[in-house]
Amino acid sequence: MYIPAQINKPIGGHMKNFLRITMMLFIFTASSAGIFAQEKAAAPAKPEKPTLAVLPFVLEPRNIQINVNESEMKIQVVESEFADQLLQNLVKSRKFSVLERSFVEKIMKENKLTESEYCKPGEEQRIGKLLVADFLVVGHVDRVEFLVESKYIEITKETSIRLKGTMKVHFRVVETKSGKVVCANTITRKLDSRDIPAAERRNMTGGDYRDRLFTDCAVSASNYILEGIYPVKIASVQGEELVLNRGEGTGLVVGGQYEVYSQGDIVKDPDTGESIGSEETKIGLIEVTSVQQKFSKAKILKSEGVLEVGGICRQVEKKEKDVEPATPRATPGW
Template sequence: MKRTLLNVFAAILLLTGMASAGFCGGKKIICVIDLQDKSSHQSGWRNVGAGVAEMIVTALSETKKYTLVERSKLDAVMDEQRLGASGAVTAQTAAKIGRLLGAKYIITGAVTEFGIKNSKLGVGGLSKLKGLGGLGGGAKLSTTKARAVLDVRAIDTTSAQIVASASGEGEKSSSKVSADLSIAPSFDFGKEGFDETILGKAARNAVNSVIKELTRKFDEAGGGAVKIIKITGSRIYINSGGADGEKKGNTYVIYRQGEEMLDPDTGESLGSEDEQIGTAKVVKVTPKYSIAETKTGGVTKKDILRAK
């Protein structure tokens, strides 16, 4: 057991060592935590938050703009930190998880609506549907509407600040019994055929809406908070390059992180109060890093830069 755990965390350390800047091959590294299931569905749906998180991972991967942290590595860190794999974590805790995984952003949030709306279709006729174990009885044909609503936020792991948020809604209607597995109770994400149900399609529409908004905000924000690689005189080398949207002339505010504040009851990190100590302007951009000039003295590698 000890050897297995050592191997797991050796792999994590290797990942963070290779991508400590939050980038891999010029792409931002993103980690997605299971969303909280805050929907009031009464149909016995299981793993809703985890299922939607997997959909978000797939949709982000399909943009080919980002590198996604593997689920096994996330689970290992969550277990080590004794946290449930859920969106119910503070921004500071989420940032800590992301840093351990070498991620630039960590995405969390909630599923606020998930289920069937205005459905008069009985479930008895689903007894012949493959893989559902049979539900007995006879079905009545009626129009069925599925709806899914998501609220997500992206947290910069360097600053523990929310850099983007997005909401997405998805709806889908159907009046075909044979194609409608979505009303089956206790139906899990990942089961064969789910994506073709009206609820699967509604969830996909909601996810696509969220990803479109997040991607737009990521592009507009550029690199967000960046880290200092090295300092030579008045020149600061930062871990943001042309592949990350960095441009010559961009201006950053330099911050020094203050003392970490801990909750006296739970010991949970509440973040820190950062001090603004100066500014820096990008004068040279390469594909993977950039150089900024500053008139501020005493800058250290522990300081961080945030877009002005």
């Protein structure tokens, strides 16, 4: 077979240079891709939310009897359902990774921890480490009362029923790493059936009244916990309108007013050197105008300084006077 002489010629200098450059480019590209992949893999991970566990709230004394409209409420129902209500509200805040109650109970059972043990001061740190939780919420319920009053209305020939309820809980939040109590409080909430519209309470059962009281108390407790760890803050400023970093189910309501504070220097305990907070300066007053799923909006009512992103918002508590009517109401729903 005849082969042209040109094809049998050895590769010339230009061709060798071309192949050499091509090989160098290939090696450089592969090396760059490897370095980029390593840098991408080594990029810092997004900070995880702190983990929080809520233990069942023990009812004390244990021999108490609770009746709601002639039906007895089991002690276990009080303990578990209030903790569930509190847990749900903390989940809505999106600030924590909240452990499921079933998981908490499983760990407690495996380690043979009784209710009397996990409520003892000082035990929280050990339990928190078993649960691998950053924060632990523990507490007890020392008052759950329901009083049913009936009155015959001569004018309408009807018997009016009035139900009153009271719930009192104590709780504390412990940072498991240090054993430090981050915040603690006692909350008392009352329920009066006459404050509920007649059309709504007409079909309400004893369980409905119980749920309403538990929810009110749990919302107050969860808001206090959030305030102690993550207070409401300004997320963005859009002219005269502010966006707050809390949404539905976290205690913010339309019309609620908040004082805005700017943070100053950190204050330390001169004896221990421990940080005990930071200086705060009041710079304004705002009012919530809308509450959405993950954030809320507010308008500025008063400004004594520059309202900026990160400003702390503390709710203005309304003082309510408990005034009884001079004479009993002579209508159904008294």
